[in-house]
Amino acid sequence: MDIKTLTFIVVGLTFALYIGIAIWARAGSTNDFYVAGGGVPPVANGMATAADWMSAASFISMAGLISILGYDGSVYLMGWTGGYVLLALCLAPYLRKFGKFTVPDFIGDRYYSQTARTVAVICAILVSFTYIAGQMRGVGVVFSRFLEVDITAGVLIGMAMVYFYTLLGGMKGITYTQVAQYCVLAFAYTVPAVFITMQMTGHILPQTGFGATLADGSGQYLLERLDGLSTELGFAAYTEGTKSGLDVFAITMALMVGTAGLPHVIIRFFTVPKVSDARRSGGWALVFIAVVYTTAPAIASITKVNILNTINGPEQQGVLYEDAPSWITNWERTGLIRWDDKNDDGRMFFSNDERNEMHVDADIIVLASPEIANLPNWVVALIAAGGVAAALSTSAGLLLVISSSVSHDLLKRTLMPDISDRQELLYARIAAGVAVLIGAYFGINPPGFVAQVVAFAFGLAAASFFPAIILGIFHKRMNSSGAIAGMIVGVVFTLSYIIYFRFINPAADNAEHWWFGISPEGIGTVGMLLNFIVAITVLKFTKDAPKEIQELVESIRYPKGSGAATGH
Amino acid sequence: MAFESEDHAKAYWKENLSLMIKLLIVWFTVSFGFGIILVDLLNQITFFGFKLGFWFAQQGAIYTFIVLIFIYIRQMNKLDKKYKVDEE
Numbered sequence: 001m002d003i004k005t006l007t008f009i010v011v012g013l014t015f016a017l018y019i020g021i022a023i024w025a026r027a028g029s030t031n032d033f034y035v036a037g038g039g040v041p042p043v044a045n046g047m048a049t050a051a052d053w054m055s056a057a058s059f060i061s062m063a064g065l066i067s068i069l070g071y072d073g074s075v076y077l078m079g080w081t082g083g084y085v086l087l088a089l090c091l092a093p094y095l096r097k098f099g100k101f102t103v104p105d106f107i108g109d110r111y112y113s114q115t116a117r118t119v120a121v122i123c124a125i126l127v128s129f130t131y132i133a134g135q136m137r138g139v140g141v142v143f144s145r146f147l148e149v150d151i152t153a154g155v156l157i158g159m160a161m162v163y164f165y166t167l168l169g170g171m172k173g174i175t176y177t178q179v180a181q182y183c184v185l186a187f188a189y190t191v192p193a194v195f196i197t198m199q200m201t202g203h204i205l206p207q208t209g210f211g212a213t214l215a216d217g218s219g220q221y222l223l224e225r226l227d228g229l230s231t232e233l234g235f236a237a238y239t240e241g242t243k244s245g246l247d248v249f250a251i252t253m254a255l256m257v258g259t260a261g262l263p264h265v266i267i268r269f270f271t272v273p274k275v276s277d278a279r280r281s282g283g284w285a286l287v288f289i290a291v292v293y294t295t296a297p298a299i300a301s302i303t304k305v306n307i308l309n310t311i312n313g314p315e316q317q318g319v320l321y322e323d324a325p326s327w328i329t330n331w332e333r334t335g336l337i338r339w340d341d342k343n344d345d346g347r348m349f350f351s352n353d354e355r356n357e358m359h360v361d362a363d364i365i366v367l368a369s370p371e372i373a374n375l376p377n378w379v380v381a382l383i384a385a386g387g388v389a390a391a392l393s394t395s396a397g398l399l400l401v402i403s404s405s406v407s408h409d410l411l412k413r414t415l416m417p418d419i420s421d422r423q424e425l426l427y428a429r430i431a432a433g434v435a436v437l438i439g440a441y442f443g444i445n446p447p448g449f450v451a452q453v454v455a456f457a458f459g460l461a462a463a464s465f466f467p468a469i470i471l472g473i474f475h476k477r478m479n480s481s482g483a484i485a486g487m488i489v490g491v492v493f494t495l496s497y498i499i500y501f502r503f504i505n506p507a508a509d510n511a512e513h514w515w516f517g518i519s520p521e522g523i524g525t526v527g528m529l530l531n532f533i534v535a536i537t538v539l540k541f542t543k544d545a546p547k548e549i550q551e552l553v554e555s556i557r558y559p560k561g562s563g564a565a566t567g568h
Numbered sequence: 569m570a571f572e573s574e575d576h577a578k579a580y581w582k583e584n585l586s587l588m589i590k591l592l593i594v595w596f597t598v599s600f601g602f603g604i605i606l607v608d609l610l611n612q613i614t615f616f617g618f619k620l621g622f623w624f625a626q627q628g629a630i631y632t633f634i635v636l637i638f639i640y641i642r643q644m645n646k647l648d649k650k651y652k653v654d655e656e
Contacts, residue, residue, distance in 0.1 A: 066626075071607075074625035078599045081630045085595045088637045089588050093644075207627060211617035221617045239611070239622045249604050256599075274655045276645055283637040290630050297626040557581055558653040560570040 004148060006381040014184050014385050015161065018392070021180055022165030022173040030408075030421050030428070040175050042277040046284025048178035048393075049268045051185065053080075053285070054292060055131075056138020056391035059185060064362030067300035070230070071241035074297075075248055079255025079458075081286060081293055086260040088282025092269040094473045096278035097556040101270060102401075103263045103465060104409040110472040112549055113480040114414065119487055121409045123464050124263040127457045128398045128405070129438065131264075135395040136443025141363065142387040155443035158388070162395045163436045166403075167429050171271060174396045181389040186291050188386025189366075193295045196302050196373040206298030226301055229308050232316065234353035238301065243519075244511065250522030257528055258458025261466035264401040275559035303369045310372065311350040311358060318347030327371035336361035395439065399432050406431035456498050459524025463490035467531040476553040477544040478535065486535030494527035570653050580651040587643050591636045599629040 040048070058080070066073030098106055104124055108117025139158035140151035149157075165173050193206040201222060203209030213221055226238045236242045243251075259265060268285075269278045310328075313319045321339065328348075331337040338359040339348050350358040367387070370379040407428035412419060419427070464487045471478040471486075498520045501509040511517045518526065544550075555561075571577040602610055603625035610621035618627075648654035 071622055071625065074603060074622075077626055078603055078629050081633055082595065082599050085591075085633050085636055089591060089640055208616065211615075211623070213617065223618065223622075239619050245604060245607075249600060252599065252604065276641075276648070276655060279637075279641045279644060283634065283641055286634050286637060290634055294627055294630055554577070555570075557584075558570055558577075558651070559648055559655050560653040562655060 001377065003377045003380050006377050007384045010378070010381040010385045011388055014180075014389060017180055018161065018165060018177045021177045022169040025169045025173045025176045030425050040172075040271045040273075042272055042280040043284050044179050045175065045268060045272050045277075045281045046286075047182045047288050048175045049265070049281065049285035050288035050292075051178040051182035051389070051393035052268060052397035053265060053289060053394070054185065054390055055394040056135055056142070056387060058292070058296075059189065059387050059390035060138055060141065060363050060366055063296040063299040063303070064365035066297055067304045067365045068362055069241070070236060070238035072243045072248065073300065074241075075251040075255060077293055077297060079252045080259060081289060082252070082256040083259025084282055084286040084289070086256060087265070087269070088279055088286075090473070091260055091266065091469055092278040092282050093275045093559065094556045095266060095469070096269050096272065097275050097559060097562045099270075099562060101267075102404055102409055103266050103469075104405065105413070106472065107465075107468055107483070108409075108413065110549065110552070111468075111480040111483045112546065113484065116468075116480055116484050116487075117409065117413065119484065120465070120468075121405055121414075123460065123487075123491065124405045124409075125402060127262065127461055128264060128401045129435075130457050132395055132398045132402070132435070132439040133442035135391050135398070136439050139388065139391040139395075140443055142367075142384055142391065152444050155440055158392060158395075159436050159440040159443070162392055162399060163433065166396050166399050166432050166436075170428075171400055174400060175271060177396065178393045181393040182288060184389040185386040185393075186288070188382040188389070189292050190295055191382060192370045192373070192375060192379050193299050195375050195379065196306070196369060197298060199373055200302050200305065206295045206302075210298040210301045222305065223301060226305055229305070229316075233308070233312075233351035234356075235351075238304070244517045247511070247514075247517055247519050247522055250518045250525040254459050254462050254522050254524035254528075257462040257466045258460075258524055261461035261464070261469070262458070263405075263461075263465070264397045266465075267401060267404075268397075275562045299366060299369055303365050303372060306369075306372050307360060307365075308350060311348050318345070318349040320347055322346070324348065325372075325374075327368050330371065331364055331368055336364045399435050399439070402435040403428045403432040456520070456524075459494050459498065459521065459527065460491060462524035463494040463527025463531055467528055467535060471532070471535055473553065473556065475536075475539075476550045478539055479542055479545045481542045482535040482537075482539040485538045486531040489534045490527040490531030493530055494524050497523045497527075571651060576651055580647065580653065583647055584644070587640065587647070591640055594632065595636055598624060598632040603629050 062076055065076065095106060098110075100106055100109065102124070104117050104120035107120040108114065136155050136158065140155045142154070165177055169177070190206070194204060197203050197206045197209035200215060201209045201212040202215045203212050210222055213219055214225060218225075223239055227240075230236065230238045241248070269281060272278050272281050310325060311319060321341070328337055328339075332339070340357050342357050348358060349355050350360065367383060370383060407424050411427055412424050467490065468483045468487050471483060497515075501514070501520045509520070511519070514520075515526075571580065602621060607621035607625065610624065611619040613620040615623050645654070
């Protein structure tokens with residue numbers, strides 16, 4: 001069977017599975033809708049969190065980015081996993097004990113202030129929307145390449161799917177669908193990786209394979225070969241990197257802390273029955289994420305060697321275009337690979353200096369890896385299903401955060417406190433519908449800066465939510481003035497730095513002009529520090545939090561007496 | 569008050585914080601320490617075909633993170649029982 005038919009079958013089967021699960025797990029109450037009735041076992045919740053967390057961007061682009069950046073790409077690996085240590089140790093158990101639905105709920109109640117709640121709602125909606133736009137783009141790319149429909153049709157099919165099961169199942173439906181989606185995406189990610197590792201080094205495990213010697217009889221280590229090839233071709237040595245140490249530090253910190261501050265991640269820990277389960281969920285989530293994240297650097301380095309060898313030939317003299325393997329012409333049609341025969345010798349050449357004739361987009365490293373390694377067609381179909389699963393699971397989770405932010409935090413807790421449970425649920429579904437339409441719009445007409453905005457969402461979460469939540473738990477005298485001042489200074493500083501360098505004066509966006517050489521991706525770390533400093537300084541000059549709030553904080557510090565999460 | 573006494577509440581919190589801080593020191597050391605600050609130094613050492621600093625940045629730190637969380641889960645469950653604040 002050809003790739004297209006196989007892809008239709010595999011993607012169609014997974015769709016049927018997701019819809020079946022959504023019908024089985026229908027939501028009856030707001031409690032079901034927002035937090036799955038608080039009844040999800042920790043291993044399942046960990047798996048759902050992992051699927052929610054790993055977006056189309058991690059599935060499709062991360063290995064490609066690492067492949068281009070080499071050692072510098074480690075910021076994503078450490079940053080997007082290390083945040084779970086912070087979550088499990090410093091946030092999840094306490095927020096679960098606090099027992100509310102959303103992050104703005106915690107900020108509003110802990111800091112006894114509508115202003116604080118409103119600031120938090122705005123941040124949550126902003127972060128979630130920038131994210132979802134990026135997800136829809138991912139769905140579009142996957143559909144257009146593998147199903148050969150145009151991007152608009154791909155996005156519309158994807159959005160209809162997501163809306164259907166979010167609307168029907170709420171958090172419960174989403175959680176169990178995400179468990180299935182995790183299985184699909186992890187399988188789709190690791191199977192091709194195992195194949196290409198075996199071809200290249202004879203190892204079965206990608207995690208050890210990319211450190212092994214090459215199977216071509218040269219006895220050379222794979223990474224040594226890659227370092228050699230890279231420097232010969234004018235790239236930086238793969239295992240060394242080019243970013244300054246301080247910048248790598250700042251970006252990693254911003255991604256870690258941002259992960260721990262993202263509302264759609266935090267909300268997952270409200271869905272488990274007990275405080276001890278919230279801790280365990282964090283552990284399991286990281287286990288499931290690590291399966292993909294430790295495989296990614298192997299795919300990155302092995303496929304890089306594969307690509308350089310295929311395009312430049314074993315002697316690094318270039319390969320005749322007529323002899324090019326079919327994946328090059330396949331991907332040329334999507335525009336993700338381009339060849340411009342500058343010296344008219346009919347040979348392709350890929351390097352980072354004046355000899356270069358190729359443009360190879362980072363996004364194809366994962367999507368094309370099975371074709372590059374000559375794997376059977378069903379593996380290619382699997383990758384498509386995995387990419388779709390990653391995009392759908394993350395959009396569904398984000399959609400739920402947006403709908404709960406609007407119906408619960410904005411309407412029920414701020415504007416219309418008198419609405420009933422049923423009306424609140426109705427508004428939640430309407431909000432999800434509006435969010436899906438806006439998401440679809442951005443998927444079809446993506447703003448050019450989506451990928452960047454997604455990365456910056458971490459900086460904003462790091463500079464706003466994280467310090468407010470940490471201080472709320474570990475500094476019981478912290479008051480509303482301190483927290484609000486801290487959040488505002490953190491967000492305004494981070495946002496201004498990013499907007500200045502990326503949108504107002506992009507010409508100055510380089511290490512020479514950055515403060516202390518910290519790039520806009522890493523500036524959230526500075527914003528977070530400012531937030532802490534401002535909050536603690538303001539507290540020195542204002543009254544401590546009232547006694548009943550301090551008692552509330554003491555009561556969230558131990559597990560006993562945790563009920564189900566409630567909104568009231 | 570879920571604790572038997574004010575002292576118990578303080579002692580529980582103190583033990584919790586000290587465990588958390590110890591684990592966070594390891595968290596910082598393997599990622600920011602070995603993977604970033606000391607990376608050039610550790611890269612002099614070869615570890616199963618990897619330069620050691622590079623390995624920590626792309627593999628080792630992630631494995632350590634998982635171990636840290638599971639140590640925390642175990643120790644906290646014990647601590648909850650010791651002070652009788654676990655959930656039934």
